Amino acid sequence: MRTQDPVLQRLIDASPDLDYHAWRATLPVSSLFEALLYQIVGQQISVTAANAIYARLRKLLIGVQRAPAQLAQVPVAELRGIGLSARKAEYVRYLAQRTAEGALDGLEKLPHEEARQRLVALRGVGPWTADGALLITYGHADVLVSGDLVLRKAVQRAYELPDMPTEQEVAARGEQWRPYRSIAAGYLFESMLSA
Structure with a gap:
């Protein structure tokens, strides 16, 4: 996941101690x-x-x-x-x-x-x-709630997109995070909290 996506790598490096399951x-x-x-x-x-x-x-x-x-x-x-x-x-x-x-x-x-x-x-x-x-x-590791508004905003912010991505665009981007899409989303959500 880190090696496939430099933006996600930056988010992981920014929150190395993130406990993905803690929010649950x-x-x-x-x-x-x-x-x-x-x-x-x-x-x-x-x-x-x-x-x-x-x-x-x-x-x-x-x-x-x-x-x-x-x-x-x-x-x-x-x-x-x-x-x-x-x-x-x-x-x-x-x-x-x-x-x-x-x-x-x-x-x-x-x-x-x-x-x-x-x-x-x-x-x-x-x-x-x-x-x-x-x-x-x-708590499955590979679930992407691509229609979530906060996640869509997080993707827009992290990837510096001019417009908020659609649910389908987030789902397509998330394919590169398999089999850890939930964890990737956790880092994206975390990036919104620390903004």
Whole structure:
């Protein structure tokens, strides 16, 4: 990875002690189900807003010890009351129902691409949500969440691009980082924090 990409080599040299897995420990999730909820909440909103809404969702879940089957029965109005849009509230209920039915069972045993395909078949779960949740939960070294806005900004900044790259352009650039695309993204994210 270092020898194939001089820009990434510079980022690695700038943060030689980066613990790629440390950020996962800071997230308030303990399962794939929670990681998917976290990603759904974070779709197309700022990190600050997503964290606030997810904290309220977690309080709602923990406060009454709700399992997925019980969460599926929470009225949309109650979920909207914690800050979810009507559509995201529906996605949360749907995901909870499908989880209770076993839709997430066994995904930890599948290769990333197969697990991703099963997740994107669920309503409200697109590639960004699936990749992010799988990365958060399992920490695979070769997952690139190429549609992530912060990652796209990091690529633009690090590579001194005049325009923010598209998801497809980030994915294409990421091919040279295989089989460590997640780790490469970690250095790119880190470069944004130290900017």
